Amino acid sequence: MRQYIIVYLFLxxxxxxxxxxxxxxxxxxxxxxxxxxxxxxKSFTLYGHAAFRIKDTAQNFDTIFNYGLFxxxxxxxxxxxxxxETDYKLGAAGxxxxxxxxxxxxxxxxxxxLNLTTEEKNKIWDALLIxxxxxxxxxxxxxxxxxxxxxxxxxxxxxxxxxIIYNTDQPEQTFRDLINYCTRGHHWLTFGCDLAxxxxxxDLATPREKMFLPEHLxxxxxxxxxxxxxxxxxxxxxxxxxxxxxxxEINNYPPELFTPIVCSLLILLVTxxxxxxxxxxxxxxxxxxxxxxxxxxxxxxVLFFLSFISTHPCVYxxxxxxxxxxxxxxxxxxxxxxxxxxxxxxxxxxxxxALTILLPGWMFIPQHLNIAFVPLILTLWIRSVFAVYRxxxxxxx
Numbered sequence: 001m002r003q004y005i006i007v008y009l010f011l012x013x014x015x016x017x018x019x020x021x022x023x024x025x026x027x028x029x030x031x032x033x034x035x036x037x038x039x040x041x042k043s044f045t046l047y048g049h050a051a052f053r054i055k056d057t058a059q060n061f062d063t064i065f066n067y068g069l070f071x072x073x074x075x076x077x078x079x080x081x082x083x084x085e086t087d088y089k090l091g092a093a094g095x096x097x098x099x100x101x102x103x104x105x106x107x108x109x110x111x112x113x114l115n116l117t118t119e120e121k122n123k124i125w126d127a128l129l130i131x132x133x134x135x136x137x138x139x140x141x142x143x144x145x146x147x148x149x150x151x152x153x154x155x156x157x158x159x160x161x162x163x164i165i166y167n168t169d170q171p172e173q174t175f176r177d178l179i180n181y182c183t184r185g186h187h188w189l190t191f192g193c194d195l196a197x198x199x200x201x202x203d204l205a206t207p208r209e210k211m212f213l214p215e216h217l218x219x220x221x222x223x224x225x226x227x228x229x230x231x232x233x234x235x236x237x238x239x240x241x242x243x244x245x246x247x248x249e250i251n252n253y254p255p256e257l258f259t260p261i262v263c264s265l266l267i268l269l270v271t272x273x274x275x276x277x278x279x280x281x282x283x284x285x286x287x288x289x290x291x292x293x294x295x296x297x298x299x300x301x302v303l304f305f306l307s308f309i310s311t312h313p314c315v316y317x318x319x320x321x322x323x324x325x326x327x328x329x330x331x332x333x334x335x336x337x338x339x340x341x342x343x344x345x346x347x348x349x350x351x352x353x354a355l356t357i358l359l360p361g362w363m364f365i366p367q368h369l370n371i372a373f374v375p376l377i378l379t380l381w382i383r384s385v386f387a388v389y390r391x392x393x394x395x396x397x
Contacts, residue, residue: 029056035218037108048214062095068148084311088141115238123159162228191260198318199367260372268375297328348387355381
């Protein structure tokens, strides 16, 4: 973050000066896309990164325009992030400073030199300078549809003379397929994404939509052509230059014993064991229900917030709200207070019916079921089944 601030302050004075002088790019200038590979550095670096490189040797500047800057220290950052109101900004940096950061991460960097006319270069250059003005550089980030990669695509598409034709001969993939591939080996992150993201994430992504990921942006641009109004065509990319050739670190997964499926199975086994003990001893482990359904209720509040309050894309509808919902917290109150025993029975009976329908019915729901969800759903199901049995028999005290 400190590196970004230093570079940001330096270029804050540099670029507006260039804009005021109306510097134009020369014929030998180049505009490139820098595609940076993923790394384990932070969770958000698992998806890679993309930026513009503007190079004009004759005028002695080599600048990176980067739409991926954000500030963790800004007020209410976590709340705004959860609500989907994260603001990103366009930053600028010197080429060498930018490269050093990604080399330190161990990320590969490929340069895709755009096959542009001088007029097209200056259109893109002018657009970037306008976007970099203080009143324009901040934008509302959207992971799937408006991020550091999609912004580059839009600028190129808007300022090129002609129409870009992408190769559509690609395998069908959903948005969830795409992001789960990026988080492969990071089981808890995948679990969290599968829990938070609803059924729209399982829609098929078009070739254009796939370019929210830098890796797919790179492959799409490499094979794309530009069809001009006069009917002529040219390749969109004239050269691909490896600038930092690292083996993708993302493929070297650290071993992980307590994965979500292991932990959820342990919870199921412990719950089943305690439930069996209750049945044999004719006892009631009320605090087990209070703990389990409190956790489920809190998780349900988070899902409810994401689904109905946040502006994140692809979070609603989310069928996980059937087994994780805020009403579990009401159930905890009914379970804890003895005089609400009949109401607690009704709560458990409804939960039992809902979960009984949910699990076999999930094959008809257009939403991916993370395998680690199954033991957790069965955990809640067992407790509701036993609570209904206990109420009906009245033999357990």
